[in-house]
Amino acid sequence: MSHGIHRARFEVEVTAILDNLYGAALRLTRNSADAEDLVAESVAKAWASRDSLEDPARFQGWIFRILTNTFFSDCRKRGTVSLDEPAGEGGEFSLFERLHQPFLLWWSTPEQEFLRKVLREDLQRALDALPEVFRVVVVLSELEGFSYQEIADMLAIPIGTVRSRFSRARSLLQQAVWQHSLHSSAGGIGAAKAGAEGEP
Amino acid sequence: MTDRRILSCEEALRRLADYLNRELEPPERDAVEQHVRLCRECCSRAEFERLLKERLAELGREPAPARMLSRIRELLGGD
Numbered sequence: 001m002s003h004g005i006h007r008a009r010f011e012v013e014v015t016a017i018l019d020n021l022y023g024a025a026l027r028l029t030r031n032s033a034d035a036e037d038l039v040a041e042s043v044a045k046a047w048a049s050r051d052s053l054e055d056p057a058r059f060q061g062w063i064f065r066i067l068t069n070t071f072f073s074d075c076r077k078r079g080t081v082s083l084d085e086p087a088g089e090g091g092e093f094s095l096f097e098r099l100h101q102p103f104l105l106w107w108s109t110p111e112q113e114f115l116r117k118v119l120r121e122d123l124q125r126a127l128d129a130l131p132e133v134f135r136v137v138v139v140l141s142e143l144e145g146f147s148y149q150e151i152a153d154m155l156a157i158p159i160g161t162v163r164s165r166f167s168r169a170r171s172l173l174q175q176a177v178w179q180h181s182l183h184s185s186a187g188g189i190g191a192a193k194a195g196a197e198g199e200p
Numbered sequence: 201m202t203d204r205r206i207l208s209c210e211e212a213l214r215r216l217a218d219y220l221n222r223e224l225e226p227p228e229r230d231a232v233e234q235h236v237r238l239c240r241e242c243c244s245r246a247e248f249e250r251l252l253k254e255r256l257a258e259l260g261r262e263p264a265p266a267r268m269l270s271r272i273r274e275l276l277g278g279d
Contacts, residue, residue: 007276010276011272011273011276014272015269015272018264018268018269018272019261019262019263019264020260021264022262022263022264022265022268023259023260023261023262023264024260026262027259027260032265036264036265036267036268036271039264039268039272040268040271040272040275043272043275043276044275047275047276095248095252096244096245096248096249099248100241100244100245100248109244111244111248112247112248112251115248115251115252115255118255120255120258120259123255123256123259124259127256127259138256139260141221142253142256142257142260143256143257143259143260144260145257147221147222147223148221148223163218163223166217166221167217170217173256174252
C-alpha cells in the first residue's frame with residue numbers, strides 16, 4: 001500500500017470521528033484550547049505509530065486509547081491532578097431515590113420534571129467536578145458509547161475496575177447534580193425536598 | 201438451561217446500570233427486562249436512568265472548531 005493512500009485513509013478516519021475526539025477531549029481537559037491541543041497531539045502520535053494499528057476496523061478504539069494515554073501523560077507532567085482513585089466515602093447515591101418520594105407525588109412524575117429542568121451546564125459542571133480517573137470512564141462510556149471491555153483495554157485496567165469506577169462515578173455525579181439543584185433555579189423539586197428534610 | 205426466575209427489585213437494580221449499558225449477557229438481560237416490565241417502581245427508575253444517560257451523552261456532542269480540521273491536515277501533510 002502506498003504512503004499516499006495510507007495517509008488519505010487515515011485522514012478520512014480521523015475526520016469521521018473528529019467531533020467525537022474533540023468532544024471527549026473537551027470534557028477531559030475542561031477547556032477548548034487544551035482540548036484542541038490534546039486532539040492534535042493524539043492525532044500526531046497516532047500518525048507516527050500508524051503501523052501499530054493491526055486491524056483498521058478498530059481505528060476508533062485505537063485512537064481513543066492514544067487520546068486517553070496522552071491526556072493522562074499530560075496530567076502527570078503537569079502534576080496538577082491526582083490520577084489515584086480517591087478512597088470511597090459513604091454509600092451509593094441515587095437521584096431517583098431522592099426524588100421519588102411519597103410527599104412529592106403531587107408533582108406527578110417528580111423525576112421526569114427534575115430531568116427536564118436540569119440544565120446542560122449543571123450536568124457539565126457535575127461531570128467536570130469528577131476526579132480524572134472517574135471522569136475518563138464516564139466520558140468513554142456515556143459520551144462515546146464504548147463498552148466496559150473496550151474501556152478496560154484502552155486504560156489497561158481490569159474490566160471489574162471499569163465497572164466499579166463507573167458505579168462510583170455515577171454516584172458522585174448524581175450527588176453533585178442533586179447538591180447543585182438545591183441551590184439553583186433548576187432545583188425547585190430539590191429545594192422542596194431539602195426544605196422538607198431540613199437540609200441546608 | 202436459562203434461569204427464568206423473576207428477580208427481586210434489589211437484584212434488578214443492582215444490574216440496572218449494566219443493563220442500560222448493554223453489558224449483560226442475554227439470560228441476565230432478559231431477567232432484568234422482565235422485572236422492569238412487571239414492576240412499576242423499577243420501570244420508573246429505569247426510565248429515569250435512561251433519560252439521564254441521554255442527557256449526559258449530549259455533553260459529548262461538541263462540534264470541533266473548523267480550524268481543527270485544517271490543523272490536522274497540516275499536521276499530516278507535514279510528514
